[in-house]
Amino acid sequence: MTVTYKDRWQAIRAWGLGGSYFSNATNKLSWVTRMLILALTASCAHAASNALPPEAQLALHSGGQAVIYSLEPWDDPEKKVPRLHGFEILGQATLNPAQASSAVAAFDVAIRGFDNVIAACFDPRHAIRIQANGHTYDFLLCYSCHQLEVYRDDKALGGAGAAGSPKKLNELLASLHIPLSHSLEALQASEREEQKKTAEALKRWLPQMPASIRHVWDVNAQFRMGMNPYGKALSDLNDALKAEIPDRRERIRRLLVLYGSGEGPWSGFGAYELISDDLLQDYATEDIVAVAQAPDANDALLEGAARYLCGWNFSRHHPQDFKLIPTQLKARLLEHTLHSGDLEDDERRKCAMQVFGGR
Known part of the structure; x- marks a missing residue:
């Protein structure tokens, strides 16, 4: 034919x-x-x-x-x-x-x-x-x-x-x-700049990835394209993560740090960064809050906690849990968000103000 x-x-x-x-x-x-x-x-x-x-x-x-x-x-x-x-x-x-x-x-x-x-x-x-x-x-x-x-x-x-x-x-x-x-050339130039930024972000993000997640990243091209594991594949990944990091609190800490080591924006980022958010759904809000309140929490952990608690998944699946975020933690996460990252990212700042500043 x-x-x-x-x-x-x-x-x-x-x-x-x-x-x-x-x-x-x-x-x-x-x-x-x-x-x-x-x-x-x-x-x-x-x-x-x-x-x-x-x-x-x-x-x-x-x-x-x-x-x-x-x-x-x-x-x-x-x-x-x-x-x-x-x-x-x-x-x-x-x-x-x-x-x-x-x-x-x-x-x-x-x-x-x-x-x-x-x-x-x-x-x-x-x-x-x-x-x-x-x-x-x-x-x-x-x-x-x-x-x-x-x-x-x-x-x-x-x-x-x-x-x-x-x-x-x-x-x-x-x-x-x-x-x-010249619109095509302009777009291609913009893309090259975006690709450069993404490559730099991956240099920061990948080293924070637990080995069990990194294995899936390395073998699954769809994951690298932002089509994250779901259903049984996500459940299997969760089991592998538990086997790698038996301590529940440490698993939460690693996931928050990974989530907080991404490209920076809370919207318009690589969808693969949401793997942390997806896996954190397996944990009670009280446990996540306890890890986020650690006195020695670094910027990446605070960023991850802020992103998670301001995220769509949390507001959709745990709307009743906003009351579980202590006032002191809200203030800490708001202070972190307003004085870190891209200070011109109004959407990020607005979200933090709504979640941590208005409750």
Whole structure:
């Protein structure tokens, strides 16, 4: 069976996969995970099966009047700006025959360069409009999503897989003094910075991890992606932790320290950090409070206790236990929260004030 571009295109839309369907190890949107690249291929699905609809192919090479567009796919949809099929137009220009030939050649190269990988997104930054046979054909190209879509008179006509470098089209746009989209580069730069921060945070978090949890972390890729053990897997992990650390009070201390050694924020952090919260559900609030009140409690333990007692799980499963938090411990945890971590993290401070300052 030959799998065509159309088959892949329809499958993605039938599945309803959006760009933010999955999250990465930091549980934050990333370019790679946002696209959710899918290798939807069959053994006999090669470039030969990847082609524009015949009508679109003829229009592309008709030599008709051509207009090139620079698009921004990630703009504010409420912004009142000129758009091409819903995408903000950063600039456009009518091409002379030589320029049109260069643009068409770039589109041809992208189609020929298709690598049988497409993504569950469509974020075009380049487009060309061609007048042919009394119709208007728009070709929208998304290099990052490996897709090209075609419209005839504002109605979807089909598309093809496309891949490669936008360099030639960017050079043509630049020569016409048309601004380029830089949102992808900006996101990638931001991601690199986030990845750097996450790597630094893991250097602090992993050494605090009990060996029983670390074993699961090392062998379970889903855990590292933020899909934590649950059900029987969580129960088995709890049993392994008890075998490793027989003393109940010490287990609680280790879990609180681990929870308090994370990236820092109480929201927008790697979901894997919640493993401490999940395991702490097995312990009575009185026992957790007793450990948190230790005179020699370090900053990591206090941070873990504050996070746990301010957390969604605690408020959902133990709402009646807020009264078990002694006034002295509330004051200590509030003081810790207000004078540690990111002092501009208003959400963290607000949560601490609500739980420890208002009761």
